Amino acid sequence: MSTQDTSGMAYWKANVRLITICLVIWAVCSYGFGIILRPMLSGIAVGGTDLGFWFAQQGSMIVFLVLIFFYAYKMNQLDRQFDVHED
Amino acid sequence: MELQTLTFIVVGLTFALYMGIAVWARASSTGEFYAAGRGIHPVANGMATAADWMSAASFISMAGLIAFQGYDASLFLMGWTGGYVLLAMLLAPYLRKFGKFTVPEFIGDRYYSQTARIVAVICLIVASITYVIGQMKGIGVAFSRFLEVDFTTGLFIGMAIVFFYAVLGGMKGITYTQIAQYCVLIMAYTIPAIFISLQLTGNPIPQLGLFGSVADGTPLLTKLDQTVVDLGFSQYTAQKGGTLNMVLYTFSLMIGTAGLPHVIIRFFTVPKVKDARSSAGWALVFISILYTTAPAVAAMAMLNLANTVQPGPIAAADGALEYEARPQWFKNWEKTGLLTFEDKNGNGRVEYRKGDTNELKVDRDIMVLANPEIAKLPNWVIALVAAGGLAAALSTAAGLLLAIASSISHDLLKGIFKPDISEKGELLAARISMAGAIAVAGYLGLHPPGFAAQTVALAFGLAASSIFPALMMGIFNKRVNNTGAVVGMLTGITSTLVYIFWFKGWFFIPGTAMAANNASNWFLGISPEAFGAVGALLNFTAAILVSKVTAEPPEHIQHMVEDIRIPKGSGGATGH
Structure with missing residues (x-):
């Protein structure tokens, strides 16, 4: 039982670490590139406007998608690694 | 064929399809009625979630x-999609593992408190009802504009359709109709967009x-910037509002999305925890198809509109469109009142400008509704847009109504007033609650209260400031106890509601606002719509502080939290 508990703890720590990495990217691409850092990126031209506009109206959504599937893929690995997967 | 006949045929066919599915x-059990028997494939659930999520507002107004x-409107694009990242990582898999039927049920069990459950039920009902009024209005409008059916009749037809498949099939019927x-x-959304993109840019995507x-x-976009600046507006691609407000508004929409019960319960329908994670990704795939098309439709329709009303140079006396020479779609939409022309200087020309000299009023809904006509697309495309708007409104309405009905029959009736109710009795109660919810929503659709237009501020404010923090702390912080959670939720709701009412009037009663609703009065430039993020922050802070000075949660609750954190051992629906 105690090994189960420690593996559950380690699994949770690994999960929280993965979430933190994903959410940092999530925030940097949307709030960062799309809004706050947009003036700094204004020199980079994308199709008649700047990179920040692209992130705000298209890029951030693509990043969100990649992040969710990356997370789902990594979690399937973690589930097996720590033997907490279903069936 | 006559447009109206064609529209009737297309809309009729889609309705027949929904009825067939119904x-x-x-549904033959509560497990099927509340959670579609937990047998929905993650891709199928993603598609249903996309329809559930994308409302009449997303389809018609965005x-x-x-x-x-x-x-500046990028905040809607990021805000209404970024929440799915939070759902996939912070809420959906654990709530699926928990394996119950409603959002208030998790809050009640995790915080071992009926008070917490009731607070959650109230937030859910207020947020969902506000939201559903908008859908009812959308249904009525789609009928009256495209089919020239009276608004009330249109609303009744829409209600009858929802009644049929939601009462019969519950979540199961709703899921399959949402996929259709x-x-x-x-x-309906992409076909006109493809043609307009081809016409303007030569690119079909x-x-x-x-x-x-x-x-x-x-x-x-350079062309569009020049065009709108010539007309006296600010640059299309330039930021007009404050940065802090834009960040908080986006954040409120994101955590509000993740905290909206009708979205969360969709993830109770998949077979496994790992399906809940991938299903959130699939939902976002299907949502993004529309959400990345919308900014293209917006920019292209704007350019088309500006070029139509201002074919020549601004300075030239004959630069603006001659009213007598206006195109057919212009005449069609004038009839609906969404497009109005007032010849202020009497020169017979449509002068679309910024400020007092402007002679053309354009309702924003036209950008999608009139799009196929502006692009001169065939009539069947216009008919399809009508069916698409109705599909968007009906699918969201059904999802919201299910969230309301299940919190009445499962949280209030079975959870609090009559815990010994039988499975059959609860199923019947669920159907009756559903019928009741449809009736109330229909009534409010016909007699919209003053706050109907405040959907965004109210629904997202409540979900962001109360439900999202309570759920997230319930999973990620074992130390938060019953007192902390209740104090936190009440702090979040109260601060958010007071801030909204301060600028929009107490309970939205006109004339009772404490200050004019404009940026110079707002606290740090934060608009009422963006305040949910601050409310959420206050909720987190209050809950954690109060929990620190009160007793820690009992051991079985801490074990429960440990258990929902790991996927192993998730079963089918727990009947209980």
Whole structure:
């Protein structure tokens, strides 16, 4: 039982670490590139406007998608690694 | 064929499809009624979630919002999609593992408190009802504009359709109809967009066309910037509002999305925890198809509109469109009142300008609704747009009604008033609650209260400031106890509601606002719509502080939290 508990703890720590990495990217691409850092990126031209506009109206959504599937893929690995997967 | 006949045929066919599904997918247990028996494939659930999520506002109004606000409206695009990242990582898998039927049920169990459960039920009902009024209005409007059916009749037809499949099939019927509705609405949205993108930029993919070039080689967005600046407006791609407000508004929409119960309960329908994670990704795939098309539709429709009303140079006396020479779509939409022309200087020309000299009023909904006509597309495309708008409104309405009905029959009736109710009795109660919810929503659709227009502020404010923090702390912080959670939720709701009412009037009663609703009065420039993020922060802070000075949660609750954190051992629906 105690090994189960420690593996559950380690699994949770690994999960929280993965979430933190994903959410940092999530925030940097949307709030960062799309809004706050947009003036700094204004020199980079994308199709008649700047990179920040692209992130705000298209890029951030693509990043969100990649992040969710990356997370789902990594979690399937973690589930097996720590033997907490279903069936 | 006559447009109206064609529209009747297309809309009639889609309705027949929804009814057919309703008969095929009847629910025979509470597990099927509340969670579709937990047998929905993650891709199918993603599609249903997309239809559930994308409302009449997403379909009809969003592109228009972007067209008139330009870059600033990006907050809707990011805000209404970014929440799915939070759902996939912070809520959906654990709530699926928990394996119950409603959002208040988790809050009640995790915080071992009926008070917490009741607070959650109230937030859920207020947020969902506000939201559903907008859908009812959308249904009525789609009928009256495209089919020239009276608004009330249109609303009754819409209610009858929802009644049929939601009461019979519950979540099971709703899921399969939402999948069909997604297909209808996405076709209706993308087909006109593809043609417009082809006409303007030569690129059939609107997402690429937006960043492509128009016929003379100028990039589309550069051209649009010049055009709107010539008319006296600020640049399309420039930021107009404050940065802090934009960040908080986006954040409120994101955590509000993740905290909206009708979205969360969709993830109770998949078989496994790992399906809940991937299903959130699939939902976002299907949502993004529309959400990345919308900014393209917005920019292209805006450019088309500006070029139509201002074919010549601004300075020239004959630069503006002659009213007598206006195109047919202009006349069609004048009849609906969405497009109005007032010849202020009496020169017989349509002068679309910023400020007092403007002679043309354009309702933002036109950007999607009139799009196929402006692009001179065949009548069947226009008919399809009508069916698409109805699909968007019906699918969201059904999801919301299910969230309301299940919190009444499962949380209030079974959870609090009559815990010994039988499975059959609860199923019947669920159907009756559903019928009741449809009746209330229909009544409010016909007699919209003053706050109907405040959907965004109210629904997202409540979800963001109360439900999202309570759920997240319930999973990620074992130390938060019953007192902390209740104090936190009440702090979040109260601060958010007071801030909204301060600028919009107490309970939205006109004339009771404490200060004019404009940026110079707002606290740090934060608009009422953006305050949910601050409310959430206050909720987190209050809950954690109060929990620190009160007793820690009992051991079985801490074990429960440990258990929902790991996927192992998730079963089918727990009947209980």
